[in-house]
Amino acid sequence: MSRPSDYVDAATPDTARRPEITQPGLGPLGYLRFFWRQLTSMRTALVLLLLLAIAAVPGSMWPQRSSDPNGVIQFFADNPDLAPVLDSFQLFDVYTSVWFSAIYLLLFVSLIGCVIPRTTHHLKALRASPPKTPARLERLPGFTSRIEPNLDAATAIDSARDLLRSSGYRVQLFNGKDLSASAERGYLRETGNLVFHSALVGILVAVGIGGGFSFSGQKVVIEGQPFVNVLAGYDSFNPGRFAGEHSLEPFRMTLDDFSVVYEEENLRAYGTPTDFTASVTTYLPREEGQPGEVKVNHPLAVAGTNVYLLGNGYAPTITVRDGEGNIAFDSSVPFLPQDQNLTSLGVIKVPDALPEQLGMIGFFYPAAGELHSGALTSVHPDLVNPVLTLRVYTGDLGLDSGAPKSVYSLETDTLTEVVGGDSGVDTIELRPGESAELPNGLGTVTFESKDPDAGPNNWADSVPRFASFDIHHVPSQGWVLVFAILVLGGLLASLFVPRRRMWVKAVELPDGGIRIEYAGLARGEDPTLEDAVADIAERHARKLTT
Amino acid sequence: MTETLATYSLVAIYSAMAVYALAFVFFTVDLAKRASLAPEPVAATAATGQLTAARGGTTTLERTETVTTRKRGRFERAGFALTVIAWLLHLGGAVLRGLANGYVPWSNMFEFSLMMSLIVVLVFLVIQFWLDLGYLGAYITGAALIVLGIGTTNFYVDVTPLAVPLQSVWLVIHVFVAILGTSFFALGAGLSLLQLLQSRREASGKTDGFLSTVPDADKLETLAYRVIVIGFVFWTFTLIAGAIWAERAWGRYWGWDTKEVWTFIIWTIYAGYIHARATRGWRGTRSAVLSLIGFGAVIFNYTVVNLFMKGLHAYSGL
Numbered sequence: 021m022s023r024p025s026d027y028v029d030a031a032t033p034d035t036a037r038r039p040e041i042t043q044p045g046l047g048p049l050g051y052l053r054f055f056w057r058q059l060t061s062m063r064t065a066l067v068l069l070l071l072l073a074i075a076a077v078p079g080s081m082w083p084q085r086s087s088d089p090n091g092v093i094q095f096f097a098d099n100p101d102l103a104p105v106l107d108s109f110q111l112f113d114v115y116t117s118v119w120f121s122a123i124y125l126l127l128f129v130s131l132i133g134c135v136i137p138r139t140t141h142h143l144k145a146l147r148a149s150p151p152k153t154p155a156r157l158e159r160l161p162g163f164t165s166r167i168e169p170n171l172d173a174a175t176a177i178d179s180a181r182d183l184l185r186s187s188g189y190r191v192q193l194f195n196g197k198d199l200s201a202s203a204e205r206g207y208l209r210e211t212g213n214l215v216f217h218s219a220l221v222g223i224l225v226a227v228g229i230g231g232g233f234s235f236s237g238q239k240v241v242i243e244g245q246p247f248v249n250v251l252a253g254y255d256s257f258n259p260g261r262f263a264g265e266h267s268l269e270p271f272r273m274t275l276d277d278f279s280v281v282y283e284e285e286n287l288r289a290y291g292t293p294t295d296f297t298a299s300v301t302t303y304l305p306r307e308e309g310q311p312g313e314v315k316v317n318h319p320l321a322v323a324g325t326n327v328y329l330l331g332n333g334y335a336p337t338i339t340v341r342d343g344e345g346n347i348a349f350d351s352s353v354p355f356l357p358q359d360q361n362l363t364s365l366g367v368i369k370v371p372d373a374l375p376e377q378l379g380m381i382g383f384f385y386p387a388a389g390e391l392h393s394g395a396l397t398s399v400h401p402d403l404v405n406p407v408l409t410l411r412v413y414t415g416d417l418g419l420d421s422g423a424p425k426s427v428y429s430l431e432t433d434t435l436t437e438v439v440g441g442d443s444g445v446d447t448i449e450l451r452p453g454e455s456a457e458l459p460n461g462l463g464t465v466t467f468e469s470k471d472p473d474a475g476p477n478n479w480a481d482s483v484p485r486f487a488s489f490d491i492h493h494v495p496s497q498g499w500v501l502v503f504a505i506l507v508l509g510g511l512l513a514s515l516f517v518p519r520r521r522m523w524v525k526a527v528e529l530p531d532g533g534i535r536i537e538y539a540g541l542a543r544g545e546d547p548t549l550e551d552a553v554a555d556i557a558e559r560h561a562r563k564l565t566t
Numbered sequence: 567m568t569e570t571l572a573t574y575s576l577v578a579i580y581s582a583m584a585v586y587a588l589a590f591v592f593f594t595v596d597l598a599k600r601a602s603l604a605p606e607p608v609a610a611t612a613a614t615g616q617l618t619a620a621r622g623g624t625t626t627l628e629r630t631e632t633v634t635t636r637k638r639g640r641f642e643r644a645g646f647a648l649t650v651i652a653w654l655l656h657l658g659g660a661v662l663r664g665l666a667n668g669y670v671p672w673s674n675m676f677e678f679s680l681m682m683s684l685i686v687v688l689v690f691l692v693i694q695f696w697l698d699l700g701y702l703g704a705y706i707t708g709a710a711l712i713v714l715g716i717g718t719t720n721f722y723v724d725v726t727p728l729a730v731p732l733q734s735v736w737l738v739i740h741v742f743v744a745i746l747g748t749s750f751f752a753l754g755a756g757l758s759l760l761q762l763l764q765s766r767r768e769a770s771g772k773t774d775g776f777l778s779t780v781p782d783a784d785k786l787e788t789l790a791y792r793v794i795v796i797g798f799v800f801w802t803f804t805l806i807a808g809a810i811w812a813e814r815a816w817g818r819y820w821g822w823d824t825k826e827v828w829t830f831i832i833w834t835i836y837a838g839y840i841h842a843r844a845t846r847g848w849r850g851t852r853s854a855v856l857s858l859i860g861f862g863a864v865i866f867n868y869t870v871v872n873l874f875m876k877g878l879h880a881y882s883g884l
């Protein structure tokens with residue numbers, strides 16, 4: 021079957037060839053051939069497979085830059101001595117590391133080296149006819165025989181040929197001592213195996229090439245605001261090697277409404293969200309806006325790009341008037357959820373405030389409740405009792421230094437605290453629609469209500485929500501799926517299609533009539549071989565009597 | 567209503583556990599009785615009738631004798647009857663849990679253990695129509711008991727609405743097929759374990775003990791292989807379906823998340839096992855060890871990875 025020389029079914033170990041190859045006099049070509057044969061042996065494939073499994077383990081023990089970049093930063097902070105050592109072994113980038121890549125590349129070289137000769141061999145086998153009938157069938161699996169006193173060999177074997185053909189066998193008649201039909205079926209088994217292994221290569225190639233052309237980006241969008249699909253429109257953007265600005269299809273999407281449904285009947289799960297829906301309108305160039313929906317598990321496809329809903333939260337609208345009465349800040353600010361009940365943390369930077377720049381750290385509680393300690397916490401994720409608390413700082417926010425600053429954090433070391441904390445002034449506490457004076461004539465801050473009618477009886481629409489979207493474009497995805505399906509199909513054929521030979525022989529008896537013999541032979545796992553022989557024998561008998 | 571159904575479900579599960587425990591006792595007594603039996607034809611027939619492809623390849627196949635028709639012992643039959651009763655109670659427990667949920671009963675670790683043990687026992691019972699696997703009764707009922715015991719005491723969670731990320735047809739498909747795969751791997755591991763014990767006995771030449779009444783190591787290996795190969799197909803499908811779901815939910819089909827890593831590791835180990843069966847020098851003991859390592863990884867994936875490792879797949883419900 022042209023399989024690797026250490027395949028179990030290979031006739032005998034290839035001891036004869038080995039000394040010849042290892043002879044040093046053979047030169048580089050001999051060595052090359054020797055290594056090639058080693059590399060494409062079953063044993064090497066097996067060892068590489070097991071190595072691959074072992075090599076994948078560390079990636080689950082330490083955070084990976086690809087899937088958990090913050091975890092890596094945290095790990096460095098927690099283990100300043102260990103982390104660089106691990107890093108030098110690429111243990112935070114296991115799946116792109118030199119050693120992991122080396123293993124799978126060798127495995128795939130071995131795979132290709134194994135599959136190509138088998139494919140050529142199999143193509144020949146597909147055209148060859150079944151082998152000669154063995155002289156003695158008695159010792160073969162499923163052997164049965166039957167005496168037919170009134171039949172001649174030619175009739176019996178002719179009808180056996182038709183029967184076998186219609187059962188999917190390829191048949192060849194032989195006329196040796198006795199007339200016989202030799203049949204073989206199940207070439208699909210080997211085809212399946214080859215398709216399986218080739219499709220694995222297909223997946224690797226599709227993933228490798230496709231990754232280069234794909235990109236993913238993230239964007240937080242507040243209700244009522246648009247997202248424009250250009251590089252500057254993203255909060256973060258990760259292009260593949262060949263992807264970039266030019267990969268972005270022109271489109272625009274506004275988040276019209278973000279709604280959440282909460283469980284209200286089951287008391288054990290009271291308040292857990294049971295549905296998130298982002299209602300959006302998408303605009304393609306020169307076209308009318310199209311309404312659409314993005315839900316968890318249900319991305320929205322826009323112009324070959326998929327938009328996924330990955331997170332959500334509140335974005336309180338805040339207005340700051342500075343000491344001179346000018347509006348220095350007027351915007352909705354996404355607050356990052358800190359717990360299940362959406363206690364959220366946000367930062368407000370007001371660089372334009374006069375006389376001094378202002379910075380604020382705020383907590384937002386959609387359903388504020390008081391802990392025993394007097395501190396606030398949120399007791400429900402919906403807008404039941406919205407409260408915003410603010411600490412205020414003055415000083416240089418450092419925004420002009422040019423270094424990138426996260427919009428979600430405020431460096432307070434160099435600032436002066438004027439409200440909250442140790443400043444001696446109580447933390448500002450606001451409900452939607454309320455304002456507060458800042459001390460020292462620094463101005464006022466207002467927590468705007470989105471719904472002018474909102475009040476203690478119904479806060480439902482008072483604070484806008486935001487949705488965080490992931491926007492992905494992975495052109496090779498379809499190819500990967502096609503190869504994956506081929507892998508599965510090939511696997512099924514290769515494991516469950518029985519490949520077998522079957523023989524029907526008519527032995528002429530001295531006193532007239534014939535003895536018909538049946539036997540089979542499995543090639544590979546074939547638990548139903550004997551039943552198959554019995555079945556053919558029985559159907560043949562029935563066919564001969566009608 | 568939900569509460570009542572969930573309570574009835576637990577009652578059914580506890581009853582099933584009690585009956586499994588009884589069945590386990592009967593199967594164990596049966597094994598002990600077998601041990602005291604003279605080594606009857608079972609082993610002998612299997613030994614002569616078995617294909618010994620390991621040595622000469624399939625070209626020298628012997629004709630297999632008709633499958634042994636050993637009469638099942640009294641205790642074994644009682645064990646089976648009890649297992650069937652326990653399984654029906656178990657099934658009732660699972661159905662009630664599903665009704666209480668209002669969605670499929672395999673969305674957290676407790677329910678996963680409930681379904682996994684249900685399918686293992688089902689496969690075991692159904693296989694009896696073709697093969698006499700009575701000698702695995704103690705292993706199967708014992709395993710079901712342990713899985714249900716851990717599931718109800720350590721993993722139990724109340725019925726809650728299905729978390730938004732799990733609201734997908736892929737939960738129904740991907741997780742169910744994973745359960746099927748796990749069940750077949752569990753059965754395969756049992757057979758491989760028995761194979762290892764058996765080949766040790768064969769090497770030592772001992773003829774007593776219950777092992778002398780179960781098929782020889784070659785036969786056990788073939789059985790294990792057939793079961794594991796089915797598990798492998800399910801696992802391959804799990805992997806693909808998981809990737810499709812990940813694409814729907816997170817926008818990427820593969821991201822080397824901890825759970826994805828371990829699903830891949832398990833798949834690779836079993837691919838290694840299948841190769842080992844086709845590699846000269848790796849059949850027999852070595853391939854059986856690989857099967858056990860593979861199943862060890864399955865258990866690790868289900869327990870340690872779910873409970874202690876960080877990742878996107880947070881579904882234990884704990």
Ligand code: HEM
Binds near residue numbers: 060130135214514
């Ligand atoms: C990515 C690496 C590989 C994987 C995941 C893999 C997986 C598998 C699986 C699952 C099977 C059983 C299903 C079937 O027969 O199609 C199989 C069979 C087989 N593989 Fe591979 N394989 C890999 C590489 C290789 C290599 C490098 C070789 C050659 C040295 C090879 C040779 C074979 C052969 C000969 C069989 C048939 C076994 C039999 O007859 O039972 N495979 N492989």
